[in-house]
Amino acid sequence: MAAAKSKDNSKADGAENGIAESGVKSVSSAKPTKYGYFLGCVMPVKMPWAEKATMTVSKHLGLDFDYMKETLCCVRPGVWKAMNPDWWLSVTAQNLANAEKQGITIVDTCNGCWISHYESLKELTEEPEKLKMVNEHLGKAGMHLKGDVKVKHYLELLHDDVGMEKIVASVVRPLTGIKVMRHIGCHARKHDETLPNDFDEILRATGVEIIDTPYDKTCCGLLLYFADSNQAILERIGKKMMTAQALGVDAYVIICSGCYDQFERGVKIYREEKGIIFETPIIHIAELLALAFGYEPEDFGMTKCRPIAADKFIEKVRAIAAKNAKAAVEKKKGGESL
């Protein structure tokens, strides 16, 4: 047991040292950070390719990254906070208490999960009377929360903890020539432009070209779907996907699983009720990174379980890779002949 523990630690230390040695980011704390991936509800059901790609990319970057155990629903504040803030705090605090017990930093790829964990932790650490109320509820389930836990968005993890230099250095198959539109989601914009800028920076590191449109900022319409399904589909997803179709971009890149859920719903409704078929595949940022890091689409199931097939996109990526490889060989030959 002790041997296994020391092996784990050394592995994690190695990962941390790897980051420090590359000069990307020096980690001051002696204890390596253990990340617990909070999957949320949509990711394992509708986006198995994104889940696998996220795990693959995180391991590739040398992080001590594994699934968070004993998770419950994040309890999205968009619905539950309006209904009863105390319920919302008490239920979401169970995830925080579990993470605290496991000694991990929670990592969320879904904006809904992230904002729920982030805001509840903020309220609980800033307002002791709320923490007391929550602990009374948690106590009945044999749990306790001190508030000594960290919550991170996956973009923060990539941009700040791993660092851009390491990401850029890991790109072996630049996706030059691929044009994408991107949608980061509302909650990631809550505090300032840090996360949207990180998103763009990471996307550019893979070599893709980002196409700006007026609808980049527009919400996916997930919550609006409960209130006005027509408007949520026509005025939100419809406008975004129509723009992507008109511009002929190769992919629509997203990060948030909640947004993906709405994109998928919108695309299916357009296809089944209106006979309009969108052809722009919706790709998760982790998939782009995995491709850029040299993984094959089959390694993370990119061809399966998608409402819009990514075959054309994959073909283009392979064609670009082949072209780049040929150019590299010719360059090498030219260098040798000189």
Add this chain to the structure above:
Amino acid sequence: MTTEHKYTSPVFLVPAPKIQKQLAEPIKVPGTDEKVSDLVIVHDPSKCTGCNQCMIGCAYKHYRTFDRRFALLYVNESPNKNGFYVNANCQHCVFPMCLASCPKEAIYKDEKGIVRISPMLCVGCGTCNQACPIGIPRLDEERKIYVKCDFCDGDYPMCFQMCSTGALKLMPRKEAFGLVKKLRSV
């Protein structure tokens, strides 16, 4: 007192602005006998994504439904600019036009400076809606009276709590004037 929380990244190191959760005593308007609420909600369209969570939260708070048509503030896409969302929410004015125009004197300013419509006195004539520069009071079709924002009775406004991007800001009036000037100049 500010409690330092446990987040590490630059996003979290910025301390969240401390906002009082209950409206304080209304502030006096210099040179008049008027008083006005000390806080006001300002909308920053450059941050708004049109998610409508504010409207849904408002509808739930006041009518226990997620149907956004019951909301007391309004967010819509600008007819002049694609993907740009504009909002109309009550400012609880210093000199409310709705109050001045009501023929039944059903509109009044309470002790916190919140401009309210008395459901017992309102006859649903709609003059307040016509008089308000941004048409805030709306018809409650079931009760046949006009209704408007009540600032969640001086509690933390639900629209502000629900805003998913931070486009709705709750701030003292003086600061709000400064922000609105800045937003207009942009």
